[in-house]
Amino acid sequence: MIPIPVDQKILLGALLQTFDLAGTFVFAISGAVAGVRHRLDLFGVLVLSFAAATAGGITRDVLIGATPPAAIQDWRYLAASIAAGLITFRWFAAVNRLKHPVLVFDAAGLGLFAVAGAGKALAYHLGPVAAALLGMLTGIGGGLVRDVLVSDVPAVLRADVYAVAALAASTVVVAGDRLHLPAAPTAVAGALLCFALRTIAIRRGWNFPVANP
Amino acid sequence: MIPIPVDQKILLGALLQTFDLAGTFVFAISGAVAGVRHRLDLFGVLVLSFAAATAGGITRDVLIGATPPAAIQDWRYLAASIAAGLITFRWFAAVNRLKHPVLVFDAAGLGLFAVAGAGKALAYHLGPVAAALLGMLTGIGGGLVRDVLVSDVPAVLRADVYAVAALAASTVVVAGDRLHLPAAPTAVAGALLCFALRTIAIRRGWNFPVANP
């Protein structure tokens, strides 16, 4: 990485932090929706919200040795998850009607998490392949855990261009780092690419091929 | 934490250790019962016993960076799990008939694990919110993993006042630490509170509300 001037570094940190908390809120909504659909009680819904919102980041932090994970140490992740869970629980019909907006927020969260995950892995001196993988994992981990907990095959493994969009975002961050591009615009570009890929894939029904078993 | 006189510290450590092993035994029984019901063979039952008994503590230890986890380093956790698994396997009808006693033991184990988990997190200098969360996770983690492994939606997410009882216990420990109360009585009070909440909830059918999907 080229040395980033201190002001920019603070700006970048604040940017990634904001992205991370926004992504947490959005993913927590997806966890709460799954919980209500599986008829969990209020507290079960809150636990699933927190799990969906933070499992990706917690796994990343454990894998790079950054323990205790940020999502556990910083109360704002818990607060964002609980707020999203309570709102979804209270106004479920309204949130559920927002299906399209939720997919849009989810696509935004996916990109933000993938970018933040890859950035943190690079900051912990992981290699480019590892950082791209960990960015993808940060993005998809929450959805994986959410679906496993309610005994579904993870949508992440099936959905239109989901994990690939996360991998694209984290790859942009890693490539930008390698090419010494400034970090903040690269991060924004990666998140936008993921968002665009995913929303276009949903709209057009883009899918990867399925083999004939 | 206020400095605890050495004698009391040893006493507290021994108390928590005893609680931890007793909880391990009880949770291992719940894992073995689930394994027999899903027609796992003897060895599968033992693996599930160990997973149910130790997953919560192992996850806590990984998250606070206390690797290798106590449940893996200390052979007594394995021994307690295997003993519980063998007894359940051999005398399944009898253990199964004990359904009510098992729930009672489980409620006891939940409180003991939540208290021990919160105490260990505080000892590793985690903040109060994180320590309360990790105490709850230590209590409910084993049941989560048990149910996920046999492809059920975790009872922990549905059952009457389960995760909340664990959270109450860990919150008592954290609050006691903040208020500089002596640690051993606080630990006992937390475990008793969890036990009381959970057994009363079972008896009275207390439940949190469920949203209408």
Add this chain to the structure above:
Amino acid sequence: MIPIPVDQKILLGALLQTFDLAGTFVFAISGAVAGVRHRLDLFGVLVLSFAAATAGGITRDVLIGATPPAAIQDWRYLAASIAAGLITFRWFAAVNRLKHPVLVFDAAGLGLFAVAGAGKALAYHLGPVAAALLGMLTGIGGGLVRDVLVSDVPAVLRADVYAVAALAASTVVVAGDRLHLPAAPTAVAGALLCFALRTIAIRRGWNFPVANP
């Protein structure tokens, strides 16, 4: 451990590394087969290949504090997983017809992973019980995660003498270390024992008893 002459140490390291990558390839095939059967798309199949191939080793590395895990830092694990996934996806009918060969490879992979896992745990100064457990976990972890992700009760918990064969292999490695036997032949013996146990168990339909629920 007795001090191993440098040349032998390099030889042993290379041996275990080869074993590890071969096991990765074989387990990735089992993940890809499960993914195709559950009609995941191409990318989902690749994610499941990687998860099945590396979850055991990643869990072991996290538990012994060897972060970031080798399977994430070393691109060859990813490359082996992707190669296995692509081959399975493209020629699924042929791979599926190989059912017996796949079981044979899987038995080989199980032994190799169990031996490599126990060896690494000993190198990180874990005790004998913990090292044997971690060797078993390295062997069976990938299959556990694979089956949980596609919402099946893990075959590992049910299959004929599966986890036991892995435990036998890791126990041989630990016993050899205790008895100061040379490490490379012990490793080979452990892997062969696991392979023999598992293939004979499949052929003869050996099973552990099941309790009557």
